[in-house]
Amino acid sequence: AQKITQTQPGMFVQEKEAVTLDCTYDTSDQSYGLFWYKQPSSGEMIFLIYQGSYDEQNATEGRYSLNFQKARKSANLVISASQLGDSAMYFCAMRDLRTKAAGNKLTFGGGTRVLVKP
Amino acid sequence: KAGVTQTPRYLIKTRGQQVTLSCSPISGHRSVSWYQQTPGQGLQFLFEYFSETQRNKGNFPGRFSGRQFSNSRSEMNVSTLELGDSALYLCASSSGGAGDKQFFGPGTRLTVL
Numbered sequence: 001a002q003k004i005t006q007t008q009p010g011m012f013v014q015e016k017e018a019v020t021l022d023c024t025y026d027t028s029d030q031s032y033g034l035f036w037y038k039q040p041s042s043g044e045m046i047f048l049i050y051q052g053s054y055d056e057q058n059a060t061e062g063r064y065s066l067n068f069q070k071a072r073k074s075a076n077l078v079i080s081a082s083q084l085g086d087s088a089m090y091f092c093a094m095r096d097l098r099t100k101a102a103g104n105k106l107t108f109g110g111g112t113r114v115l116v117k118p
Numbered sequence: 119k120a121g122v123t124q125t126p127r128y129l130i131k132t133r134g135q136q137v138t139l140s141c142s143p144i145s146g147h148r149s150v151s152w153y154q155q156t157p158g159q160g161l162q163f164l165f166e167y168f169s170e171t172q173r174n175k176g177n178f179p180g181r182f183s184g185r186q187f188s189n190s191r192s193e194m195n196v197s198t199l200e201l202g203d204s205a206l207y208l209c210a211s212s213s214g215g216a217g218d219k220q221f222f223g224p225g226t227r228l229t230v231l
Contacts, residue, residue, distance in 0.1 A: 043227070109160075
């Protein structure tokens with residue numbers, strides 16, 4: 001079974017500073033994908049970044065980068081130059097990529113609430 | 119492309135009633151997944167439909183069911199509502215391939231009184 005742990009329930013970050021959100025995962029699978037989503041107060045989940053377990057380079061998407069350490073089973077999200085609009089809940093999620101039967105099921109962590117201060 | 123749409127956005131029901139929620143995926147996407155989000159349990163996977171077939175199912179009672187139509191639109195139904203079914207129900211669509219990103223709709227917030 002897969003498990004995602006986000007140990008930071010909430011954090012403050014100063015505008016324009018970088019912030020790192022922690023995510024550790026537990027799986028016996030060799031082929032998996034890791035995702036980060038942002039959920040503003042409106043409720044919609046917004047895709048941020050994806051990392052495959054066999055990807056050799058860390059994923060980057062604009063101000064978002066994923067610090068992937070496979071041996072430590074961690075996939076931390078780094079947001080550079082924080083903006084007020086970054087205030088939201090952030091979820092780390094995992095998906096099994098072994099077989100088609102595994103489908104698109106995502107296992108989510110408990111989330112981290114980020115509040116950006118001006 | 120238009121994003122994932124969910125209707126209705128808000129619902130209030132009473133215990134024992136049933137409810138149907140609808141999700142229209144992004145055009146061309148064949149996979150629709152449903153998730154329940156509550157403060158206590160977090161985000162939990164309900165089920166996924168791909169090309170009108172249920173491909174995967176989470177650990178929810180049989181009161182929760184779903185279906186997918188030939189145009190990939192999906193509905194989920196909850197019968198005999200309980201207070202604990204109050205939640206944000208999110209659907210996500212993807213093309214269905216390995217490593218595909220899933221795109222979520224705005225959710226339907228269900229309140230059971």
